[in-house]
Amino acid sequence: MFGRRRRGCAQRLWHCAFEMQSLLNQLRMELSGVMKSSVKDSQPWLANIAYRFNGWTFIPATAVLLSPQEKRIELEPRLAKLLQLFCEQPQSVFNKETLLQEVWAPRVVSEESITVAVSQLRKYLGQTSSEMFIKTIPGSGYCWLPVTERAELNRSSHSRTRWWWGTGIAVVAIVALLTVRLSDTTTDIEPPSALIADAQALLHDSPDDAMRLFRQVLAQGPDASAYLGLVQAKLFKIPVAQLKEHGQELASLLDRARDLDSELPHLHWISAQVYFYGFWDFTRAHEELTQAYTRETHTPEFLLSYAEMMLAMGETDRVAESIHELRRSYPEFYAIPAVAWLHLMMGDLDSARGEINRILESDAPTYGLHVSGQLIGLAADDDEMAWSHLYALMKLADLPDKSVYRYEMIFQDEGLAAVHGILKEELPSSRLGHYGPPLSLARHAIIAGDANSAMTYLDQALAEQQVEALWFAADPLYEKVADHQGYRGLMERFKALVRAP
The missing domain is CATH 1.10.10.10 (Winged helix-like DNA-binding domain superfamily/Winged helix DNA-binding domain)
Known part of the structure; x- marks a missing residue:
């Protein structure tokens, strides 16, 4: 009995210390605000x-x-x-x-x-x-x-006075908290929702700080939002190409969140991303995406993410539905290169071209636009269009002017296939719209007409599970080698890798 009392007292002391630390953190934030206001001459953006x-x-x-x-x-x-x-x-x-x-x-x-x-x-x-x-x-x-x-802005001359009053009140609150917590043996500890809200606000810009706050919440006990928040923070922090290395950890955190609250907002969308990129598991990702579509708020970010994953799984009707909703509900988000890419992957060249032209009429060319434009040119067998966008990408990749000029002369004298033959050998940059090796080598080989080399590099890309290969079955570029004797074997291997339904 005495041992249980000591343990209970120790737990209450620990919880008091945690809550006192939270109050102290608030005090530090208040003090930080006062200190920031005192440096308005040197940092005016921090003042009024x-x-x-x-x-x-x-x-x-x-x-x-x-x-x-x-x-x-x-x-x-x-x-x-x-x-x-x-x-x-x-x-x-x-x-x-x-x-x-x-x-x-x-x-x-x-x-x-x-x-x-x-x-x-x-x-x-x-x-x-x-x-x-x-x-x-x-x-x-x-x-x-x-x-x-x-x-x-107008400021009160009593800001420091208010701060001291606030500090005094907070100190009194700490003392009262310690008194109540030590005397009350039945008070439940509520999840620190304020910490969770602060962590969620930091996800985009400071995932490390967000993770620190989520772990503070979990130090008090299991919390579904904190488990899910850790996964979100890691998705912001970890490059997509490296998610497979963290798949088991992320799935474990998702399972804990799901066990505590299976109706948690964003749970299915985030789960779909983890199983799609982290496990190459199309069957599970498809299940999660289907659930997410009926539960999530259809923001532009969700609709694009949903469309990209469904495209890889061959669900072109759902991709088209997502694009239609994006255009209807968010017209200001529609004219972006990613939508042109989606049209291209579905074989709708006219819509893809129209999207590129719409962007060029109203916006400055971007890296993404030139990538989509080059791929549209390749799919349409329009070498001039493909080359013009490849040339722009070479400039954006800061290739030496002499090299760009040499590639231009090769294009004029020998054609686009010869340029890609040289690019396959030299591989001067991974920012030419064809990803990194070995997949970039395969794509250059395909355009150059070297199907045997393309098969070798595609086999390597699947063996390494290079993330861009997730769209192997959807990308029309690979259809150019569909008649090769090794292509069917590669496709069967891909379907096995992604657990295709």
Whole structure:
């Protein structure tokens, strides 16, 4: 009996210490806010600065956007950073390289992230004309049009007094908490929902910090949202190509979350990603995606992810349904290269070409656009189109001018197949729209007409389970070697690898 009492007392002390640490963390955040306000001369973006334009007010420190009707919009960190950059330099043209460096670095993301972010800002601002807020400068980037005024918000002169009052109240609360916890033997410990909310807010920009907070929650006991949050954080942190190395760990965390709450939001969507990329298990991924489609909010990110995975599984009707919903519900997200790629993979060349032309009419060319454009040219046997986009990719990959000129001369003298024959031998970059080796070697060999080499490299890609090979059965490029005697064997092997239903 005495031993049980000691253990119970020790547990209560541990819980008190944990909750006291949480309060101390809040105090540190409050103190950090005060210290930040004291450095406004050297770091004005941390103080009470606001930007005003066309009746709108943007407050960078809190990432809040106020409409002319005083409607409050809380922006995601990346959107707030992008809008701040625009407001600081109105009427300036920002190319996409600058935006990636200033807003997304050090994370490596595709240029589609810029397209999506700009579309979101335009939607929040109610932009209905290209001359209102953010203007696309074809071939260059984006320009912030409104005349923008920088101003200081009104502040209370008693901010430090309020902080000391807050600190005193928090200290009293800690003492009271210790007193109550030590005297009450029946109080239940509730899951720290505030920690979970803070962790979820950090997922995109700081997955390591998010994981730390989720683990703090789990230190108190099992929690479905925390288990699932750990998986989400790891999906943000771990490159897709490396997910197979972490598949068992992620699946175990998902099982724990599912055992505690099988109706948890996002559980099926996240599970589908883990089983698709981490296990190459099409059967389980298909089951999870089917559940997710009926339960998830159909955001643009979900619809694109759903379409990409269903495409690999040959569910073209579902892909078409997803694209249709994306166009109907989110027209500002529709004109992106990923949708052109989806049309191409389904064999709809006319829609794929139309999507590329629509983007070129209204937006600056991106890496993703040139990748999709090159593949469309190859599928249509349009060597000029394929070469023009390959040439642009060579420039974006910073290949030496002499090398690019040599490839151009080879194209003019011997044709596109000869260029890819040389690329297969030299492999100057993995950013030419054909992934990395060995799959890139296989694709260059296919275009060069070297089917035997293509079979060898495709066999290696499947043996290594190179992530881009997940679309082996869907990509029309591989149909060019469908008559080769080794192709059927490769396809059967692929179906076995992905546990195709």
